[in-house]
């Protein structure tokens with residue numbers, strides 16, 4: 001029996017191993033398995049659906065501390081996971097007459113754990129007698145090869161995965177309950193305020209950046225701007241000092257340069273060669289996909305996962321930036337050469353020595369992300385297609401020659417002042433030719449001037465500029481920071497980044513801290529800063545890695561994590577009252593800011609609030625006096641985006657103004673927008689956008 | 704402990720810790736602005752609140768100072 005991770009993977013594996021390439025799919029109610037013949041072996045290929053088993057608390061009570069748990073079928077923890085039940089039953093039933101069990105899940109921590117738990121709790125077999133298939137892509141040759149060279153189970157990897165779940169469960173459950181119960185005690189409300197081992201530090205990074213931005217006070221500087229003439233052609237020159245720190249210095253430079261004739265002193269040429277970027281690992285893929293395609297890291301991971309299940313690319317959850325020697329690069333390129341879009345490039349590369357550039361980072365289990373060269377079995381969606389193109393082009397580019405460019409600079413002199421004009425010339429595109437649309441540069445030729453020419457400085461100005469605050473995080477930059485700080489793993493980070501937003505701690509995609517985010521951050525920073533500190537998490541992360549390398553074991557790491565947690569919870573309990581009060585104050589501010597939109601214009605003493613229709617689920621603005629049957633004032637709201645009230649009223653109709661943050665777009669309108677005489681143009685534009693969007697959604701899987 | 708007149712958080716000195724830091728920044732940076740641009744205190748406050756990249760707490764504190772001083 002081969003235990004796989006998903007139905008698509010099961011089918012791929014069954015097809016690859018079946019001698020006639022047509023395994024039999026046996027349907028059992030809502031689920032199924034595959035039977036195939038491989039030489040003298042009869043194989044049964046079953047599938048999980050990700051994790052079939054999850055941790056559940058074994059002691060009673062929704063309280064803390066709660067330290068004991070056990071693995072149970074997922075549907076016992078998550079009532080919605082009803083599809084898991086028949087799968088476990090099927091695997092259990094099929095496991096009775098099996099000679100050998102083989103784990104054929106993804107070769108990583110999570111996959112190994114899924115395989116192990118399935119063997120233990122569904123197959124009811126001793127995992128130490130089972131074997132492991134190791135593969136990095138779902139291509140036939142690789143799967144065959146993995147089946148012919150079975151390994152033992154990697155127990156340190158499994159233990160490390162297991163403890164990650166246990167520790168995350170311990171910290172997540174207990175800290176979230178502590179926060180939630182503190183609020184309940186202080187105000188009697190039941191509002192779940194969650195945090196976790198990695199989420200706390202992630203929130204803290206966002207909050208600290210927000211503080212810097214909120215406290216930012218710009219400083220002035222001046223930039224000298226010169227418009228000059230040479231042979232009747234206009235030139236823009238830059239002054240050799242980019243920042244002039246006082247207005248008076250600026251003025252005196254302007255005075256001494258204006259209307260003078262400067263001389264071209266020298267033309268410098270600096271040739272720069274740039275090697276190709278290394279092959280993609282998950283995080284560099286995520287950041288390039290965000291930069292060029294605008295995909296959030298979690299979306300990129302989902303799309304890459306689906307390309308992997310489609311045999312189009314290798315396993316995406318990798319840290320490696322290297323393509324190992326044993327990888328058949330030639331076969332991949334030959335495969336790609338049969339695709340129309342890539343044929344020419346692949347053929348050109350095949351003529352060369354096939355020596356890819358390698359990065360520094362490695363991964364014990366998988367090579368860098370690369371195309372398999374196989375045609376995807378299923379038609380790609382437009383988004384998958386774009387990501388696939390990025391991956392293929394990056395793969396091509398690692399075989400490319402260096403990019404050669406010339407930086408040109410003419411130095412123009414008047415007395416003790418120097419002025420520059422610059423140009424950039426690409427001599428040879430090299431690898432950038434393959435990277436194509438994902439390579440951006442601004443080529444600019446140097447004006448036609450020679451040393452000794454005179455140049456008339458006709459207009460000289462000092463323009464006032466101001467220093468800029470640090471940028472807010474975006475999903476990709478927060479992910480990068482977590483990686484740099486060694487927090488979380490490549491498979492968990494993008495989910496954590498999403499959770500900071502989805503739990504309401506930030507507003508929209510821009511990682512602007514919300515009032516709720518402030519409330520939690522400030523309270524913890526004040527009373528329980530250890531829950532925000534990356535130190536504790538980083539230490540645990542290291543110990544979990546040590547398990548993987550056999551340097552320590554699960555029991556001692558778990559014992560330490562428990563002791564640590566208990567002391568945090570003890571300290572929390574002592575300060576519970578203050579923590580509760582502060583969170584409640586913060587929550588009140590949050591609710592006030594997000595839901596209240598000022599006094600009702602109809603009845604005067606009610607307050608307008610954002611409410612959700614219980615019937616349609618649509619949100620609108622209603623009056624707080626509605627319940628008493630006193631006032632029926634309502635206003636429609638845009639259904640997408642985060643709405644926050646602004647401290648101003650509409651200049652056309654005097655109604656409350658709001659800000660709507662939707663995706664990367666921000667717009668301001670009034671709550672009376674559908675009726676407001678000043679906003680009919682806006683309404684038309686929104687309608688147009690909407691119909692365009694729905695057309696786009698029809699052609700593409702929605703994001 | 705009473706509350707910050709700007710945001711309602713608990714107050715440390717004149718303001719909460721955020722607005723206090725913002726207030727200190729505004730006072731401290733005036734010297735640099737004065738040397739660089741030769742502005743009076745009042746001109747400086749107006750200038751800062753007009754610049755888009757000025758932080759939210761700085762802006763709020765300036766608004767408060769201007770209201771108090773009737774500027």
Ligand SMILES: [Zn+2]
Nearest residue numbers: 707710719722
């Ligand atoms: Zn304040």
